[in-house]
Amino acid sequence: MDEGEPLSEVVKALRHDAGRLFHGESRYLLIRPETLVALQKSLVERLGDGAAEHLDGRRFVVAIRHSPFADAHGPSPAPVCHVTRGVLERVAEAVFDGPARVTETACAATGAPLCRFEACA
Numbered sequence: 001m002d003e004g005e006p007l008s009e010v011v012k013a014l015r016h017d018a019g020r021l022f023h024g025e026s027r028y029l030l031i032r033p034e035t036l037v038a039l040q041k042s043l044v045e046r047l048g049d050g051a052a053e054h055l056d057g058r059r060f061v062v063a064i065r066h067s068p069f070a071d072a073h074g075p076s077p078a079p080v081c082h083v084t085r086g087v088l089e090r091v092a093e094a095v096f097d098g099p100a101r102v103t104e105t106a107c108a109a110t111g112a113p114l115c116r117f118e119a120c121a
């Protein structure tokens with residue numbers, strides 16, 4: 001989608017195919033703001049239940065049971081909770097006051113009992 005493209009042209013270029021929405025060859029997902037807020041609340045609730053373990057001044061671990069991303073994704077050979085990992089990475093950057101990296105070291109989608117994220121400064 002071109003930044004200068006008028007919205008009416010964008011709407012004209014949308015096509016619906018087999019229950020999916022496309023603009024050109026790109027697939028789009030329309031999400032209502034209420035859905036994003038519900039997702040955020042869901043994550044906060046799960047983080048509240050999750051075991052946050054402070055390993056030392058440069059690492060912490062967060063475990064989340066019943067990840068909405070793993071639940072929605074279904075079985076996978078690799079971790080799938082990329083949105084949660086990204087959110088936790090921003091949190092880690094704030095906690096460590098600098099660059100940080102978060103790795104999902106276990107994921108319910110791969111058959112693990114919970115999703116586990118390890119943050120490192």
Ligand SMILES: [Zn+2]
Pocket residue numbers: 067069070079080081104106107108109114115116
């Ligand atoms: Zn996961």
